[in-house]
Amino acid sequence: MCPLYFLINSRLAPALLATLNLAFDMLRIFIGLSIAFTYTLMVMGNVVTTTGSGLACPDWPLCYGTVIPPFELQIWFEWSHRLLGGTTGILILSTTIIAWLTVRGLERTLITTALGLLGLGAVFGGVIVLIEAPLLEGALHVGIISFHIVLSTIIFTLMIFAFRVTQKGVEYSSEERTYVYLFAIVFIQVIIGIFVRYGQASLACPDFPLCRGEILPTLIDGKVAIHVIHRAMALLIFTLVTGYMIFAIKAKYNVRNAVITFILVLLQATFGANIVWSGMFLPYIVLHGATGFLTLGWLAYRSAPIITRKQTSFPSYM
Numbered sequence: 001m002c003p004l005y006f007l008i009n010s011r012l013a014p015a016l017l018a019t020l021n022l023a024f025d026m027l028r029i030f031i032g033l034s035i036a037f038t039y040t041l042m043v044m045g046n047v048v049t050t051t052g053s054g055l056a057c058p059d060w061p062l063c064y065g066t067v068i069p070p071f072e073l074q075i076w077f078e079w080s081h082r083l084l085g086g087t088t089g090i091l092i093l094s095t096t097i098i099a100w101l102t103v104r105g106l107e108r109t110l111i112t113t114a115l116g117l118l119g120l121g122a123v124f125g126g127v128i129v130l131i132e133a134p135l136l137e138g139a140l141h142v143g144i145i146s147f148h149i150v151l152s153t154i155i156f157t158l159m160i161f162a163f164r165v166t167q168k169g170v171e172y173s174s175e176e177r178t179y180v181y182l183f184a185i186v187f188i189q190v191i192i193g194i195f196v197r198y199g200q201a202s203l204a205c206p207d208f209p210l211c212r213g214e215i216l217p218t219l220i221d222g223k224v225a226i227h228v229i230h231r232a233m234a235l236l237i238f239t240l241v242t243g244y245m246i247f248a249i250k251a252k253y254n255v256r257n258a259v260i261t262f263i264l265v266l267l268q269a270t271f272g273a274n275i276v277w278s279g280m281f282l283p284y285i286v287l288h289g290a291t292g293f294l295t296l297g298w299l300a301y302r303s304a305p306i307i308t309r310k311q312t313s314f315p316s317y318m
């Protein structure tokens with residue numbers, strides 16, 4: 001007789017089921033922690049680069065050849081960023097192990113892909129320091145530095161999808177398709193924002209809402225072009241989100257989610273405008289990054305049941 005058949009029909013079955021349920025709950029806790037740590041890491045990365053602390057630790061993976069480097073603010077920004085990165089790595093690795101022991105479906109693929117990307121990101125983080133990428137010029141520099149944070153953005157999104165897939169009581173049809181489109185547009189906008197930042201195009205348009213005193217400036221160089229594209233996309237997103245909120249209020253349909261989305265985008269645009277008006281005041285830069293990633297996370301959360309079609313292996317254990 002098949003051992004599995006024997007187990008299912010034996011007195012051990014309830015205990016086995018309880019253990020599986022416990023492991024499944026643990027998986028969800030680990031996915032949740034991975035999301036929180038990845039998000040904090042992304043915001044912290046912003047603080048590190050904005051304060052020019054990126055190369056405060058000249059070596060890698062240690063800092064000044066030790067785990068307790070000299071006490072200097074920039075060094076400790078960079079070092080705590082790395083420690084946070086290490087913890088996030090361990091969390092995602094543990095989540096992957098639990099996923100392989102617990103589930104078989106899409107959530108396992110999502111989590112494993114996140115781990116793969118994390119490995120790639122860790123190697124890249126080291127490469128940035130070792131080849132002194134910040135000293136490189138042009139597109140190569142922008143590409144290498146941005147790749148790191150683009151990877152984190154994808155990992156963050158994959159983990160949110162995995163979280164949603166493992167959530168009980170969420171159905172494919174329980175969400176609206178609008179959030180899928182908003183998620184896609186905001187994802188592109190976040191990537192463009194990252195290019196604005198690492199392409200040093202943040203003040204390519206030093207005024208707002210005009211750019212160099214014009215509605216549509218001559219796109220003299222790549223920096224002005226990427227900055228203008230970022231603003232044009234922001235206008236598009238703002239218009240879509242406002243329109244959707246008005247529709248939701250009139251139709252009395254899912255108003256809460258539409259209002260949350262509108263508030264996030266409004267805050268995001270306000271912080272963006274303030275970065276320019278203040279000439280790069282640090283808190284606005286950090287808040288703009290933090291709200292941007294939060295908005296993306298929120299839209300990923302809302303659209304995940306539709307994008308993943310809620311393919312979970314969970315019911316097979318119930």
Ligand code: HEM
Pocket residue numbers: 042046050149186189190191192193194196197201202203208230231233234237238265268269270272273275276285288289290292293295
């Ligand atoms: C839905 C709207 C928007 C989204 C989702 C968004 C998202 C982002 C993201 C994710 C970044 C990169 C942050 C980082 O690397 O930590 C960024 C950078 C930036 N964004 Fe936006 N943004 C939006 C609207 C705006 C608006 C309206 C402005 C106004 C000018 C703006 C100006 C900037 C600037 C100047 C940067 C570079 C900041 C830096 O150097 O750190 N953004 N944006």
